[in-house]
Amino acid sequence: MKTISLIWRNRLAAFGGIVIAFVILIALAAPILPLADPNATNPANRLIPPFTPGAWLGTDHLGRDLLARLVWGTRLSLAVGIAAAVIAAAIGSTLGIVSGFFGGRTDNLIMRGVDMLMAFPYILLALAIVAALGPGLVNALYAVAIVNVPFFARNIRGVTVSLAHREFVDAARLSGMSNFRIIASEILPNVLPVIVIAMSTTIGWMILETAGLSFLGLGSQPPQADLGSMLGEGRKLLINAPHASIVPGAMIFLIVMSVNLLGDGIRDALDPRLRSGALSRPAAATTVKIDGGGQDNTVARDGSTLLTVSNLQTQFHVGPRTYRAVDGVDLAVRPGECLGLIGESGSGKSVTALSLMRLVASPPGVITGGKVDIDGKDTLTMPGEGLRKLRGGRVSYIFQDPLATLHPLYSIGDQMVEAIRAHRTVPRQEAWDHSVSLLTRVRIPNAAARAKSYPHELSGGMRQRVGIALALANDPDLIIADEPTTALDVTVQAQVLALLDELRRERDLALVFITHDFGVVGQLCDRVAVMYAGRIVETGPTAEVLESPAHPYTKRLIECVPELGEGRRKLAAIPGLPPPVDDLPPGCAFAPRCPKAQDECRRGIIPLEPAANRAVRCLFPEEVSA
Ligand code: ADP
Ligand code: MG
Numbered sequence: 025m026k027t028i029s030l031i032w033r034n035r036l037a038a039f040g041g042i043v044i045a046f047v048i049l050i051a052l053a054a055p056i057l058p059l060a061d062p063n064a065t066n067p068a069n070r071l072i073p074p075f076t077p078g079a080w081l082g083t084d085h086l087g088r089d090l091l092a093r094l095v096w097g098t099r100l101s102l103a104v105g106i107a108a109a110v111i112a113a114a115i116g117s118t119l120g121i122v123s124g125f126f127g128g129r130t131d132n133l134i135m136r137g138v139d140m141l142m143a144f145p146y147i148l149l150a151l152a153i154v155a156a157l158g159p160g161l162v163n164a165l166y167a168v169a170i171v172n173v174p175f176f177a178r179n180i181r182g183v184t185v186s187l188a189h190r191e192f193v194d195a196a197r198l199s200g201m202s203n204f205r206i207i208a209s210e211i212l213p214n215v216l217p218v219i220v221i222a223m224s225t226t227i228g229w230m231i232l233e234t235a236g237l238s239f240l241g242l243g244s245q246p247p248q249a250d251l252g253s254m255l256g257e258g259r260k261l262l263i264n265a266p267h268a269s270i271v272p273g274a275m276i277f278l279i280v281m282s283v284n285l286l287g288d289g290i291r292d293a294l295d296p297r298l299r300s301g302a303l304s305r306p307a308a309a310t311t312v313k314i315d316g317g318g319q320d321n322t323v324a325r326d327g328s329t330l331l332t333v334s335n336l337q338t339q340f341h342v343g344p345r346t347y348r349a350v351d352g353v354d355l356a357v358r359p360g361e362c363l364g365l366i367g368e369s370g371s372g373k374s375v376t377a378l379s380l381m382r383l384v385a386s387p388p389g390v391i392t393g394g395k396v397d398i399d400g401k402d403t404l405t406m407p408g409e410g411l412r413k414l415r416g417g418r419v420s421y422i423f424q425d426p427l428a429t430l431h432p433l434y435s436i437g438d439q440m441v442e443a444i445r446a447h448r449t450v451p452r453q454e455a456w457d458h459s460v461s462l463l464t465r466v467r468i469p470n471a472a473a474r475a476k477s478y479p480h481e482l483s484g485g486m487r488q489r490v491g492i493a494l495a496l497a498n499d500p501d502l503i504i505a506d507e508p509t510t511a512l513d514v515t516v517q518a519q520v521l522a523l524l525d526e527l528r529r530e531r532d533l534a535l536v537f538i539t540h541d542f543g544v545v546g547q548l549c550d551r552v553a554v555m556y557a558g559r560i561v562e563t564g565p566t567a568e569v570l571e572s573p574a575h576p577y578t579k580r581l582i583e584c585v586p587e588l589g590e591g592r593r594k595l596a597a598i599p600g601l602p603p604p605v606d607d608l609p610p611g612c613a614f615a616p617r618c619p620k621a622q623d624e625c626r627r628g629i630i631p632l633e634p635a636a637n638r639a640v641r642c643l644f645p646e647e648v649s650a
Contacts, residue, residue: 027294030292031286031290031293034289036285037289040285040286044283051095059089060079060089060092062089062096062097063247065087067086068087071084071085071264074267081094081267082267084258085257094251094254094272097249097250097253097272097275098275100244100248100251101251102231105230108169112168112169112173112176112226116173119134119176119181120183121181121212123184124182124183125206125211127188135178139174146171150167150237151237153167153171154242159241159245161243161244161245164234164238172229176219179222183218184211187210187214217294220294225287225288225291228284229280231280234250234252235255238253239252251275254268254272258273310386311386313391314393330357331380332397333355333376334394336352336354336379336394338350338376339390341387347606349375350372350375351372353372353560354560354632355376355553355560357502357536358534359532360529360534361535363550363551364537364538364549365538366538366545366552367540371556371557374538377504380396381415381419382403398414416446416447417498417500419503420495420500421503421505422492423491425511429491430491434478436477441455444497458497462493465496466490466527467489468490485520488516491508492520496527496531502535503536504535507539508524521548524537525548537549542582543585546566556602556613557605558608558613561577562574563638564639572647573646575641576618577598580596598617610628611629612630620644630642
């Protein structure tokens with residue numbers, strides 16, 4: 025149902041669907057329509073032009089009614105084209121599934137046979153088959169079907185191979201199912217959408233091929249006529265009576281075009297990767313659309329900060345919805361300082377971090393306001409080349425899952441060399457030596473040998489060390505670490521945090537450290553900014569905020585951290601969920617979950633009130649001890 029409405033929403037596909045449905049309806053109704061006999065010749069009425077009463081599309085060189093011939097010819101062409109597609113899909117998919125599922129020698133045998141078919145030029149092979157079988161519509165149908173078998177076999181084999189060793193197939197095997205049942209109940213349902221897609225995109229092509237064979241006189245034989253043979257007959261009279269070829273030609277065009285439009289629509293609707301926009305390549309830098317100029321975003325830069333973010337707004341525009349993932353964030357980081365950015369999952373931490381270097385995927389991401397100042401330059405107005413130099417150069421990132429960010433097919437040393445040489449022209453050997461020294465620095469034992477390992481050969485902790493070494497590759501001033509320790513177990517996490525802290529002091533690195541764990545912030549960060557629903561609700565020096573949080577949300581977050589030796593304390597979870605950022609409540613976004621919320625909290629905009637070296641966005645903040 026969802027698929028149909030998706031196809032329907034695609035205007036071109038809907039148009040194609042309507043046209044082809046109309047054509048099929050007429051073709052099906054041919055026997056009951058008040059049409060003249062398509063094969064009755066009448067030499068007295070030869071080549072009557074169209075729009076003559078009694079012969080609306082005119083007549084051909086034997087005086088046969090073209091309208092009747094068109095309807096019956098369409099019927100024949102559609103039937104043959106569709107039948108050929110079904111036969112090709114059935115044979116090809118069976119071969120593909122068998123070959124992909126059993127693999128080994130079976131696969132080799134079938135695929136080499138298919139390769140042989142593919143080695144001949146398409147049309148030549150079809151011609152040869154018809155020549156061998158003798159002309160005739162049924163033989164043309166076989167020829168077109170056979171020629172298209174390899175297309176299905178190859179496609180479906182590829183999909184089956186990737187399915188044949190998946191866990192659910194192994195599970196089915198363990199439960200004692202026979203091969204046939206596994207194919208029928210596990211494999212087939214998964215490849216069916218692919219078969220339908222392949223069919224919908226090739227049916228038009230097959231109708232065209234059948235028409236081609238008939239046009240050459242190898243398909244339908246007189247007096248029976250399909251669109252192709254009508255075109256062939258009309259061709260001889262192209263100058264004197266163009267309508268005789270235009271009528272079938274236009275119909276072939278209409279059918280093939282509408283089938284292809286519909287087929288593309290079906291493919292887009294059925295292919296989940298296309299639906300989620302996998303083919304729409306995101307731009308190299310997030311789109312920036314800041315309107316309402318004149319509004320002054322500048323935050324006083326006192327010259328001592330390395331990174332100053334003011335009023336950053338990042339949204340996702342998905343269909344009619346606007347997700348305000350980041351809604352007016354201000355941050356400042358000095359050289360050598362560690363700023364913790366903390367909040368529940370979905371509070372906008374990652375989007376904030378990615379927005380700084382304009383790495384949010386666009387579409388759907390759009391930066392709609394603010395300034396990101398690095399050393400006096402605004403990255404939001406910077407040209408692409410400048411951004412490219414900054415990324416991985418002065419500003420680098422560490423992500424949560426190094427297995428997903430490291431390339432599986434290159435050794436870690438090679439990846440580091442690549443990162444270094446993307447920014448500096450140094451000889452390969454020098455870059456390699458530098459990589460090894462960095463790997464040693466992040467305490468990878470036996471780094472010279474390890475540099476030749478692949479990511480999958482390392483443990484999680486090792487991989488994250490490689491991630492850190494990669495971030496250090498070009499001697500950055502600022503590292504943005506997005507939950508770098510969340511995927512690690514506690515002991516490894518402690519080691520990695522200690523390493524980051526050490527590196528930061530040693531190199532005077534600024535660090536923006538994203539986490540959802542106040543324990544981690546306490547270990548590492550000088551200052552902390554607490555995020556909720558895309559806004560910063562509290563910021564201040566870590567020790568002070570931990571000691572006496574001002575925002576009720578911060579207080580609740582801190583209470584969620586377990587402490588050793590306090591076994592009897594009940595851990596307080598925060599009831600409820602963060603609000604969806606496409607539908608934020610007015611006033612304080614935390615109000616619905618806040619025990620202290622009053623009516624005022626649910627109205628208007630609540631500002632981030634500065635107080636001494638802290639700031640809090642709350643009308644009724646907690647008592648702050650001096
Ligand atoms: P976290 O704080 O856990 O890192 P994120 O910054 O990843 O959270 O996400 C912030 C918000 O942005 C989430 O509520 C999420 O729904 C929204 N969001 C992120 N990516 C997209 C996207 N591609 N399309 C729509 N919304 C998104
Ligand atoms: Mg995140």
